[in-house]
Amino acid sequence: MSHASTTRWKRRKDATQLHSWIxxxxxLGFEDQKQKVTDYPTVSVPGLVGGNFSATQLPPGIEPSVIEDLVQLINFDQIGMYPYDICLQTHPVHRGWFPYMIGDICCIHSMMFSVRAFVDGHSSDGECSRLAAFHFxxxxxxxxxxxxxxERGHSESVFRDSTIMVIITLVQAAELTGDFKAAQNHVDxxxxxVKLKGGLRAMNTHNNLQVKICRADLGLALHLGTRPRLFQEDIQWDCFIWGRGLVHxxxxxxxxxxxxxxxxxxxxxxxxWKDIHAFSCLSNLAYQTTRKLSxxxxxxxxVSILYRLTQLSFADDLLQxxxxxxxxxxxxxxxLTRSFLEQNYGHLFELFKTGLFELCHSPAxxxxxxxxxxxxxxxxxxxYKGPSVNSRASDWLDRAVSLTGVNTWAxxxxxxxxxxxxxxxxDSAGKEAFLAATQRLKMYRIDDSTLTFSTHPAQSSQTDYHPPAQSTPI
Structure with a gap:
């Protein structure tokens, strides 16, 4: 009995132990298990004389006020990248871009270019501001x-983590300004x-360098409608978080x-699907409680969810x-949506719209x-971020609301x-679109026999769809 109890306890413990997918x-969650490799100087926190960084050693020609502005930007960017409704907060000076920036003049210039390109915008002829151009x-x-x-045999500087961070900054700036050709060159x-340094898994895990590289690869692929370059082989297809006991x-x-x-x-x-469902439930729990994610x-x-979805393809199967x-x-x-930007993935959204309306009209x-x-x-x-101005999109939503048999948002x-x-x-946009549909339904009488997404009637709790035994990704 003791042996059986111990076995069950170990099984429960292993179920909740999460390992890196990369x-x-x-x-995950035990930073001291792997020795950290750093190539940036340790930043001591000076006494507050003048500005916050007035006593910090900086590269020549860089004023402390510039660093203070960049730290605010880093914090602002983190708010966009990490939804703090569900994530723990990390101080920008202790993690992220700051340690690399403080010791690398190239990293400072790349971030200043990113700031100026974002704040100053572009002229009518597509040119960035003079200050942004200088830093670029x-x-x-x-x-x-x-x-x-x-090329002359001195690899130390080009292999620095800070150099990788510079290129990632350039990728992000190019994506935000819509210059995807430049972004592709930077990602190349x-x-x-990364390959010359031994691959993604050889990268420094501190400050999430691996993930920043994956974000650059994924973001460009979604914008261009191509497959990401990493994890094309040796990818883990099993569930990553579902069934781990993280949320019930x-x-x-x-x-x-x-x-x-x-x-x-x-x-x-x-x-x-199961992993995304588990993450959604985990996010709702974190939002309502103090159980935040790191x-x-x-x-x-x-990374685990997006790489698997982008490497799949079902070209001959409309539904899947x-x-x-x-x-x-x-x-x-x-x-991937920054809260302070109206940025979307136009190619991806167009694919979704085309497939969705083909599905609505599919009789099979x-x-x-x-x-x-x-x-x-x-x-x-x-x-639409709410109700649609497209009559066809509105009609299909009205049909879905009526067929599902729900009359209120509750x-x-x-x-x-x-x-x-x-x-x-x-909730905000979804509720607004749903209530607009219920109001339209009240305005006209609908024959239930016409409310179908298929010529074959079906109960909402069943499906006659049978997927093929095997699919070949393109």
Whole structure:
């Protein structure tokens, strides 16, 4: 009995122990398990004489006031990248970009370029401001000097972590300004350095350097509609967080309406759905309680989900491809959308719109009504940020609301939560679109026989869809 109890206790303990998806040999939440490798100076906190950084040793020509402005920017950018409704806060001086920036003049210039390009904007002819151009040219000059030194056999400077951070900054700035050709060139250079240094898993895990590289790779791929370059081989398809005991959600009878449909999805897509559902429930719990996620754990969840979804493809299967793209669109609302920018992934959204409306008109594919309601509300949340001005989109949403049999937001909300829904992200726009649909339904009488997304009637709790035994990604 003692041996059996010990075995059960170990099994429960292992279930909640989360290992890195990027580097499975590393446990999350225990930074001292792996020796940290740093190539930046230790920053001592001086006494407050003058500014906060007036006694800090800085590269020549850089004033403390510049560093103070950049620290505020770093903190602002972190707020955009990490939803602190569910994540623990980290001080920008202790983690993130600051340690690299403080000891590398190239990193400072790259961040100043990013700041000026964002704040100053572009002229009518597409040119950035003079100050942004100055910092950009200084960044490129220093980077080129390091590349030239590398070609002469001096690899130390080009292999610094701070150099990698400079390139990541340039990638982000190019994406924010819509210069995807420049972003692609920067990502090409970034991944060449990563390969020469021994691959992604050889990167320093402190300050989430691995994740920053993955973000650059993923962000560009989603903008261009291509596959990301990393994890094209040796990818883990099993569930990463679902079934780990991190959260226990109970959606009652609502879950029974969609479970048969989800279980019939292709197994890798099914695992992605389960992980996203677990993350959504975990986010709602963190928002309501003090059980926050560490930024490192949040990042690993993001990377594990997005890489699997972007490496999948179901070109010959309308339903599964629409679900895959819909899950990607949903994930961008949580992981990749900065709260202070109206930035979206136009190519991805266009794929979602095309697939969704083909699905609505498909006579051969039957989708449970709650899932159809979720898909159409997600479309309104991401494209319109509320009610649609498109009559066709409104008509399909009205049909979904009527077929699902929910008359109020209080009835619709638990249905959406049982599928995929994060309250503080989706409630505002979702509720607005739903209430607009219920108001339209009150204005005209609808024949239930015409309210179908297929020529074959189906109960909302069932699906006649049978996925193919095997699919080949493109």
């Amino acid at each position: 580097d499975p040999g590393r446990s 040219h200084r960044t490129i000059q220093i980077l080129q000097a390091r590349v030239n030194a590398f 250079g970034l991944l060449r350095i 959600c109970d959606h009652g009878h609502h879950a029974n309406l969609t479970r048969p449909f989800v279980d019939q999805l292709e197994w890798r897509l099914n695992n992605c 930024p490192e754990t949040y990042n690993e969840m993001m 491809e629409t679900i895959r793209v819909g899950l990607l669109v949903y994930c961008t609302t949580i992981f 594919t039957i989708v449970p009504h709650p899932v159809m309601l979720w898909l159409l509300l997600l479309y309104h949340v991401t494209v 009835q619709a909300h638990p249905v959406l939560r049982s599928i995929l829904w994060v309250d503080f992200v989706h």
